[in-house]
Amino acid sequence: MVSGVVGGVDTHADVHVAAALDLNGAVLGIESFPTDTAGYRLLADWLTAFGSVVKVGVEGTGSYGVGLARFLHANGVEVVEVDRPNRQKRRRLGKSDPIDAEAAARAALSGEASVTPKWRDGTVEQMRVLMIARRSARMQRNQTLNQLRQIVFCSPDEVRARFKDRFKTGLVSEAAAMRPRKGSDPVTYTTCVVMRGLARRIRDLNDEMRTIDDALTELIGATAPSLLECHGVGVVTAATLLVTAGDNPDRLHTERSWAHLCGVAPVPAGSGKTTGRVRLSYGGNRHANAALYQIVLTRMSSDPETRNYVRRRRAEGLSTREIMRCLKRYVARQTFKHLPRAA
Numbered sequence: 596m597v598s599g600v601v602g603g604v605d606t607h608a609d610v611h612v613a614a615a616l617d618l619n620g621a622v623l624g625i626e627s628f629p630t631d632t633a634g635y636r637l638l639a640d641w642l643t644a645f646g647s648v649v650k651v652g653v654e655g656t657g658s659y660g661v662g663l664a665r666f667l668h669a670n671g672v673e674v675v676e677v678d679r680p681n682r683q684k685r686r687r688l689g690k691s692d693p694i695d696a697e698a699a700a701r702a703a704l705s706g707e708a709s710v711t712p713k714w715r716d717g718t719v720e721q722m723r724v725l726m727i728a729r730r731s732a733r734m735q736r737n738q739t740l741n742q743l744r745q746i747v748f749c750s751p752d753e754v755r756a757r758f759k760d761r762f763k764t765g766l767v768s769e770a771a772a773m774r775p776r777k778g779s780d781p782v783t784y785t786t787c788v789v790m791r792g793l794a795r796r797i798r799d800l801n802d803e804m805r806t807i808d809d810a811l812t813e814l815i816g817a818t819a820p821s822l823l824e825c826h827g828v829g830v831v832t833a834a835t836l837l838v839t840a841g842d843n844p845d846r847l848h849t850e851r852s853w854a855h856l857c858g859v860a861p862v863p864a865g866s867g868k869t870t871g872r873v874r875l876s877y878g879g880n881r882h883a884n885a886a887l888y889q890i891v892l893t894r895m896s897s898d899p900e901t902r903n904y905v906r907r908r909r910a911e912g913l914s915t916r917e918i919m920r921c922l923k924r925y926v927a928r929q930t931f932k933h934l935p936r937a938a
Contacts, residue, residue, distance in 0.1 A: 603700025652703030656712035713841030770794035
């Protein structure tokens with residue numbers, strides 16, 4: 596046995612490929628394991644057989660590797676998230692599962708991979724699943740509503756005249772209550788039947804979204820109730836920010852790291868004679884970035900302090916886009932204080 600072992604895992608849907616290195620970087624072994632609890636246990640025992648496991652680098656901790664990451668963490672093994680291998684290295688060394696597993700282990704050993712993954716094992720994981728369903732329901736609702744409106748636009752004169760003033764309000768409720776009967780015009784009958792079906796589908800999707808919102812409100816109240824007290828933060832935006840932070844937001848050591856994660860932190864962009872130039876980060880979680888944008892929009896329209904700030908910055912020559920960038924950075928700093936780790 597060696598004094599310490601560092602592992603690396605290339606994850607897939609059906610099999611995980613693991614590599615073991617000693618602390619000097621020598622390869623101790625490479626092996627494949629099934630992607631179930633028994634396979635996770637075999638992988639952990641295989642690594643332990645070489646010596647004391649220092650850490651394990653796992654690719655795809657938010658997808659194929661989430662189960663393994665949870666298992667190793669629950670058994671006291673330090674897990675770090677590994678990005679995909681550098682393209683230049685991959686082009687030079689080739690691509691295979693053993694090569695990727697060894698690269699993951701070397702990234703963990705060198706410290707290149709140092710990010711603690713989300714554990715996805717608490718109330719925030721429940722919010723994530725609910726938000727997936729809500730986004731799907733909202734998208735289907737909008738798509739179905741557009742279909743209903745287009746059918747009205749192209750419907751027979753009798754139907755179009757009935758709903759001509761209902762395009763914005765009352766269309767869904769009135770169409771859902773229709774009771775079509777077969778008459779002399781089969782096109783009118785079929786159009787009304789389809790409209791009723793679409794309207795009832797929209798109504799069901801609205802009910803589903805309300806149920807999800809109630810569940811999210813309860814989970815947010817148990818996780819970070821103070822977040823909802825921030826001006827402009829609603830149930831959906833709060834859930835989005837909490838899902839971005841994860842069940843273990845203590846991995847975000849500073850509000851600067853939170854801003855980077857939300858894609859609102861300035862990044863140095865100077866070179867040569869150009870110094871002091873910065874740009875916004877093009878990375879980060881786009882759902883969180885959109886949530887901050889919605890919060891800023893709300894504050895710009897209803898918060899007196901924010902409105903005064905906008906007027907002052909416009910007088911200084913800043914555009915609305917630049918002002919919103921500043922406000923998003925401020926909101927990120929403010930919301931960081933309300934994440935569960937700050938409680």
